[in-house]
Amino acid sequence: MSRRNPVITGSGIICAAGCGVAAVWESVRANRSGLGPLTLFSSPRYANHLVGQVRDNVDALAGNARGSRSDKLCWIAAREALAAAGLESGPGKINPARAGVMIGATVGGMLGTEQFLAALLREKKHRFGPLRFHECAGAADLCARKIGALGPVATLSTACSAGAMAILAAAELIEQGEADLMLAGAGDSLSRLTLNGFGSLLLLDPNGCRPFDARRAGLSLGEGAAMLVIEAGETALARGANILARLAGWGASCDAFHATAPQAEGRGALAAMQHALEHGRLQPGDIDFVSAHGTATPDNDAMETRALKQLFGGRLPPVASVKRFFGHTLAASGAIKAVLAVQSLREQAVPGTPGFEVADAGLGLEPVKEFREQPVSRILSNSFGFGGNNVALVFERADSDRTCSVNFSRSKGFAILGIGAVSAAGGSLAEIAAAFRNGGPAASAFPVPAISPTAQAKVYACGEFGADQFIAPARRRKLSRLQQMALVAARKSFSPGPAAIAPEKICVAIGTGLGSLNDTAAFVENMILKDERAPRPSLFTSSVHNSLASQIAIELNCSGLNSTPIQHEISFETSLWQAATELASGRAEFALAGAADELNQYQLAAGMRWGWWRESSPEIRPFAGALKNRERPRPGEGGAVVTLGPAEKTVPPLAFVSAIRIGRSEQQNAGSEARWIAQTLERDSISVANVDLLLTGANGLTEPDNFYRAVAEGLSRLAGRGIACGAYKHACGEHHSASAFGFLTAVGLARGEIAPEHCTMDKTTLPGGCRTVALFTFSPAGTKGMCCVRA
Amino acid sequence: MDSLIEELKTKIIAGFNLEGVTPADINPDEPIFGTGLELDSIDALELVAILEQDYRIVILERSVADKAFASLRALAEFVAANRS
Numbered sequence: 001m002s003r004r005n006p007v008i009t010g011s012g013i014i015c016a017a018g019c020g021v022a023a024v025w026e027s028v029r030a031n032r033s034g035l036g037p038l039t040l041f042s043s044p045r046y047a048n049h050l051v052g053q054v055r056d057n058v059d060a061l062a063g064n065a066r067g068s069r070s071d072k073l074c075w076i077a078a079r080e081a082l083a084a085a086g087l088e089s090g091p092g093k094i095n096p097a098r099a100g101v102m103i104g105a106t107v108g109g110m111l112g113t114e115q116f117l118a119a120l121l122r123e124k125k126h127r128f129g130p131l132r133f134h135e136c137a138g139a140a141d142l143c144a145r146k147i148g149a150l151g152p153v154a155t156l157s158t159a160c161s162a163g164a165m166a167i168l169a170a171a172e173l174i175e176q177g178e179a180d181l182m183l184a185g186a187g188d189s190l191s192r193l194t195l196n197g198f199g200s201l202l203l204l205d206p207n208g209c210r211p212f213d214a215r216r217a218g219l220s221l222g223e224g225a226a227m228l229v230i231e232a233g234e235t236a237l238a239r240g241a242n243i244l245a246r247l248a249g250w251g252a253s254c255d256a257f258h259a260t261a262p263q264a265e266g267r268g269a270l271a272a273m274q275h276a277l278e279h280g281r282l283q284p285g286d287i288d289f290v291s292a293h294g295t296a297t298p299d300n301d302a303m304e305t306r307a308l309k310q311l312f313g314g315r316l317p318p319v320a321s322v323k324r325f326f327g328h329t330l331a332a333s334g335a336i337k338a339v340l341a342v343q344s345l346r347e348q349a350v351p352g353t354p355g356f357e358v359a360d361a362g363l364g365l366e367p368v369k370e371f372r373e374q375p376v377s378r379i380l381s382n383s384f385g386f387g388g389n390n391v392a393l394v395f396e397r398a399d400s401d402r403t404c405s406v407n408f409s410r411s412k413g414f415a416i417l418g419i420g421a422v423s424a425a426g427g428s429l430a431e432i433a434a435a436f437r438n439g440g441p442a443a444s445a446f447p448v449p450a451i452s453p454t455a456q457a458k459v460y461a462c463g464e465f466g467a468d469q470f471i472a473p474a475r476r477r478k479l480s481r482l483q484q485m486a487l488v489a490a491r492k493s494f495s496p497g498p499a500a501i502a503p504e505k506i507c508v509a510i511g512t513g514l515g516s517l518n519d520t521a522a523f524v525e526n527m528i529l530k531d532e533r534a535p536r537p538s539l540f541t542s543s544v545h546n547s548l549a550s551q552i553a554i555e556l557n558c559s560g561l562n563s564t565p566i567q568h569e570i571s572f573e574t575s576l577w578q579a580a581t582e583l584a585s586g587r588a589e590f591a592l593a594g595a596a597d598e599l600n601q602y603q604l605a606a607g608m609r610w611g612w613w614r615e616s617s618p619e620i621r622p623f624a625g626a627l628k629n630r631e632r633p634r635p636g637e638g639g640a641v642v643t644l645g646p647a648e649k650t651v652p653p654l655a656f657v658s659a660i661r662i663g664r665s666e667q668q669n670a671g672s673e674a675r676w677i678a679q680t681l682e683r684d685s686i687s688v689a690n691v692d693l694l695l696t697g698a699n700g701l702t703e704p705d706n707f708y709r710a711v712a713e714g715l716s717r718l719a720g721r722g723i724a725c726g727a728y729k730h731a732c733g734e735h736h737s738a739s740a741f742g743f744l745t746a747v748g749l750a751r752g753e754i755a756p757e758h759c760t761m762d763k764t765t766l767p768g769g770c771r772t773v774a775l776f777t778f779s780p781a782g783t784k785g786m787c788c789v790r791a
Numbered sequence: 792m793d794s795l796i797e798e799l800k801t802k803i804i805a806g807f808n809l810e811g812v813t814p815a816d817i818n819p820d821e822p823i824f825g826t827g828l829e830l831d832s833i834d835a836l837e838l839v840a841i842l843e844q845d846y847r848i849v850i851l852e853r854s855v856a857d858k859a860f861a862s863l864r865a866l867a868e869f870v871a872a873n874r875s
Contacts, residue, residue, distance in 0.1 A: 199851075200836060200839075200840065201836055202836065202839070202850070202851065202852060202853040202856065204851075206851075217852065258831075258832070259833060260832075260833065261832055298853070473810055473811075474829040477807065477808040477809075477810075478833065533843060533844070534840040534841075534843035534844040535840060536837065536840050537833055537836035537837055537839075537840065538833050538834075538836075538837055541833060
């Protein structure tokens with residue numbers, strides 16, 4: 001075992017098949033399905049459908065943990081995993097700065113948001129409370145807070161492969177040396193949105209899923225969570241941890257084919273499995289068992305079978321789908337399968353495929369029917385999500401003495417080949433520079449009928465952003481406004497130059513704080529007002545967060561890793577980290593990284609009700625101390641995408657980016673943040689003394705402005721010279737993807753296209769030049785991110 | 792039947808925002824999806840929602856939809872037989 005090989009030292013699970021690894025394994029041993037009637041909420045349309053509902057009292061089990069049902073499910077599984085790893089009371093001997101959390105999520109607090117909308121639309125009642133727990137990032141925040149993790153903390157939302165994607169990302173962080181311990185997994189609760197959404201796609205089998213069966217007619221929706229404690233081999237051994245299994249390989253790909261349907265030949269699925277084997281230096285013959293995605297939709301099982309047959313040829317190992325034990329738990333699915341894979345390796349037994357009875361001659365694949373004991377050294381576990389977001393993981397027995405070489409080497413930086421934006425300030429550097437010169441873009445009024453028929457909020461909206469110019473009409477009518485914003489930014493950014501690039505060498509990571517809010521709201525409104533009649537499939541597909549990244553992959557033909565990070569104000573930095581990881585490993589040659597968020601009346605209504613925003617919220621004046629601390633700066637929206645790649649002589653790069661890092665802090669301490677920034681710069685061989693400007697999320701509120709100013713002062717002390725403090729939100733407004741706009745501002749500053757005095761605290765002109773800009777973002781939730789842009 | 796076909800054409804053009812397409816452009820005997828109209832499987836599912844909204848026909852299985860959407864004429868026959 002190599003020092004940085006990731007090992008699994010704890011696992012936890014809660015799903016319809018039971019609470020706790022022991023209980024779920026007992027169900028698996030007995031081949032007993034946990035599907036049953038839906039009682040969590042009433043659903044006129046799907047009342048007779050079998051679902052995988054968690055029957056335990058989730059609120060009681062979660063103790064004092066606050067959050068959505070999804071968040072609580074995650075914490076219940078996390079607590080069990082930590083206890084199994086001997087870490088009940090937090091990271092223990094592990095340095096908290098070396099511990100992180102990576103969560104997969106797609107539903108988040110939607111169940112509560114539906115209650116808010118139902119009360120508003122049916123009874124005209126303002127019950128904004130549940131919206132506090134709407135965001136998918138809630139579970140990562142909760143788990144990080146509980147264990148005091150100060151390393152990388154983030155959420156990834158790649159639909160039904162999100163749990164596996166989170167495990168993949170955690171393994172990357174460990175291999176890179178960014179963390180020694182990661183709590184990684186996923187959780188999703190049942191919701192009306194997902195039930196009606198999958199129903200609108202005609203993907204549900206009311207009688208329960210029948211994976212690989214000739215009569216299979218769709219999936220069963222479920223809920224649950226599963227978590228792993230993943231550690232670096234060397235530190236796990238040093239603390240005397242009990243190693244349960246090893247994570248031997250992982251791979252990701254994108255079909256770049258369709259919003260919901262898999263590519264029929266399984267091209268993307270095959271690529272993900274091949275990448276996982278390559279990463280682990282494994283041959284197909286090394287795999288003893290395949291834990292299939294096996295949702296029991298006619299398309300998935302046919303596609304997956306084809307991909308498996310291509311990979312294994314005539315020597316297909318035993319295959320099973322565990323979906324009927326607990327239903328399709330969406331993001332949690334890959335994490336639940338990971339926990340079961342670990343258990344299989346420990347018990348030397350494999351699960352069966354409940355629901356399967358009649359072999360499908362067309363498939364020519366007969367899965368394992370019932371639980372059986374068999375020697376297992378390595379398990380391949382597949383997870384495929386909407387948008388063709390595929391992830392394959394390989395788990396290996398703990399006692400394997402095989403060494404996997406770690407192929408990661410820290411890169412000195414990446415060339416910025418293109419940038420594109422959609423914002424109130426415009427889409428090009430020239431337009432953005434002009435907006436800065438003019439003291440900020442023009443504000444507009446956004447109607448908020450949820451408050452009153454005449455209520456409006458003053459916002460920085462994108463207006464017309466050139467969608468008709470960049471997107472063909474036939475494509476455009478299928479995309480949500482936010483998807484169009486992200487696609488326009490991506491098209492402006494992506495200029496690969498004369499050389500043809502292999503699609504599998506292009507990675508796409510487009511984050512979002514809140515996703516396509518307007519289409520999601522429209523789907524739920526329609527569902528509530530029409531008692532679930534005629535659910536609208538196109539509104540559901542655009543409510544899937546990673547449709548932001550996957551539709552760009554389809555349009556620009558990019559079949560490398562495809563991801564949508566969701567982490568409040570550092571969604572962009574998390575995207576940048578994922579893109580940089582793919583580039584540094586050599587798996588990708590080009591990467592598109594970005595983030596986008598849109599305004600929505602319910603979000604504005606909640607903010608107005610909570611006293612964050614007034615109808616006439618003043619313009620943003622960073623460092624002016626004009627806003628009271630209960631208030632929030634004027635809301636905005638927008639997206640920005642950056643294309644990274646090799647510095648080719650034919651395409652002179654706009655600038656370079658390095659020192660890309662995400663992390664978390666328990667409290668705002670300017671001194672320790674300055675040290676964190678300096679350390680991050682120095683490990684990428686950038687002297688703090690070379691930094692000209694610290695560009696921050698300062699927004700006119702006294703507290704964050706003072707904090708950012710103090711960080712710049714701390715950094716100046718470390719540098720032994722004055723480092724200016726700057727801001728950008730006065731040109732884009734306050735939103736979760738604002739730091740993506742900040743990145744473009746940094747590029748403009750480093751290139752001399754944006755004048756420093758429009759961004760800096762004291763309107764200093766930086767007579768010494770502004771060639772090195774450190775971008776630092778600190779979310780009120782405690783997560784933070786940074787990078788460094790150099791001319 | 793012909794008036795129902797014309798009615799469905801109008802609904803398809805309006806429902807899918809088919810800019811620049813007129814009812815005359817749609818051949819009632821050609822498959823509705825996967826042809827010149829650039830309509831795909833999500834549009835087919837949107838049409839399922841339209842049938843439920845406007846004709847109270849509830850389709851829960853894909854095989855039923857596939858058969859009904861073989862052509863506009865087939866769809867008109869399906870709607871005439873199942874509307875309530």
